[in-house]
Amino acid sequence: MLFSRLSKSSSIFTFSLLLILSACSTNKYAATEKIYKDKAKDFSKIISTTPPLGQLYDSLEATNQTWVGSVNFGIRKPNFVVIHHTAQDSLAQTIKTFFSIKAGTSAHYVISRDGKVVHMVNDYLRANHAGISKWGKDTDLNSSSIGIELDNNGTTDPWPDAQVNSLLKLLATLKKTYNIPTANFIGHSDIAPRRKNDPKNFPWKKLADKGFGYWYDDVLKNPPVDFNTEMALKYIGYDTSNLPAAITAFKIHFIQSDITAALTPVDILVLYNVYTKY
Numbered sequence: 001m002l003f004s005r006l007s008k009s010s011s012i013f014t015f016s017l018l019l020i021l022s023a024c025s026t027n028k029y030a031a032t033e034k035i036y037k038d039k040a041k042d043f044s045k046i047i048s049t050t051p052p053l054g055q056l057y058d059s060l061e062a063t064n065q066t067w068v069g070s071v072n073f074g075i076r077k078p079n080f081v082v083i084h085h086t087a088q089d090s091l092a093q094t095i096k097t098f099f100s101i102k103a104g105t106s107a108h109y110v111i112s113r114d115g116k117v118v119h120m121v122n123d124y125l126r127a128n129h130a131g132i133s134k135w136g137k138d139t140d141l142n143s144s145s146i147g148i149e150l151d152n153n154g155t156t157d158p159w160p161d162a163q164v165n166s167l168l169k170l171l172a173t174l175k176k177t178y179n180i181p182t183a184n185f186i187g188h189s190d191i192a193p194r195r196k197n198d199p200k201n202f203p204w205k206k207l208a209d210k211g212f213g214y215w216y217d218d219v220l221k222n223p224p225v226d227f228n229t230e231m232a233l234k235y236i237g238y239d240t241s242n243l244p245a246a247i248t249a250f251k252i253h254f255i256q257s258d259i260t261a262a263l264t265p266v267d268i269l270v271l272y273n274v275y276t277k278y
């Protein structure tokens with residue numbers, strides 16, 4: 001009896017402790033959590049309302065349009081992963097920024113220097129990480145991609161193994177879950193030349209070795225004499241409307257040691273090699 005009373009009081013104690021702990025951890029993000037849930041609820045209303053609100057064609061007369069819901073459909077999936085550096089000094093600072101309605105930015109995931117992965121936006125929802133961007137013919141990368149921010153100040157910060165290893169694990173899950181093509185793991189600077197330079201000095205080769213994005217081979221072959229560097233950049237996905245900016249973006253990703261807006265003979269060998277992989 002004594003035993004059972006003890007165990008009862010100890011379980012009450014444990015339960016109370018859990019309540020206090022969960023109250024503490026919930027309270028910290030309670031306000032932003034509520035905003036998230038309310039917004040998500042609003043979006044779920046939009047997709048479950050029939051007929052869909054505001055989606056009938058204005059140019060068609062009412063008598064010429066109707067709604068009949070099909071029984072076969074799914075939810076759209078992300079097809080790209082865009083990697084960023086936060087250009088901030090800590091994970092806490094980035095989380096705070098992503099809570100700021102005024103800042104208006106967010107990412108699906110943030111990864112700390114010690115490898116902690118913080119999930120902030122459901123993969124099926126659109127986070128505000130890409131901004132004005134273009135890759136190939138895609139002009140709305142926010143709608144088609146998962147954004148991953150890596151805590152790094154963007155200057156001389158190294159990329160710790162713990163952080164890169166967590167990223168590799170996350171990428172493996174995302175690639176498998178959404179069937180994302182190898183070519184579609186790219187950086188913010190790739191899709192927003194001139195505007196962005198992140199992630200800087202990033203270990204893209206480590207990612208490419210695991211099947212996330214491409215990297216050039218150790219042995220580089222000479223391109224044919226009629227090799228057109230502008231067309232190659234465009235074919236890979238770069239927006240070449242500002243060619244020097246596209247060249248700089250390519251070099252931020254693949255050359256890194258020199259990011260001037262001109263292609264050296266070695267840069268051209270790298271470009272040709274990368275181009276042949278697409």
Ligand SMILES: [Zn+2]
Nearest residue numbers: 084085188198
């Ligand atoms: Zn970025």
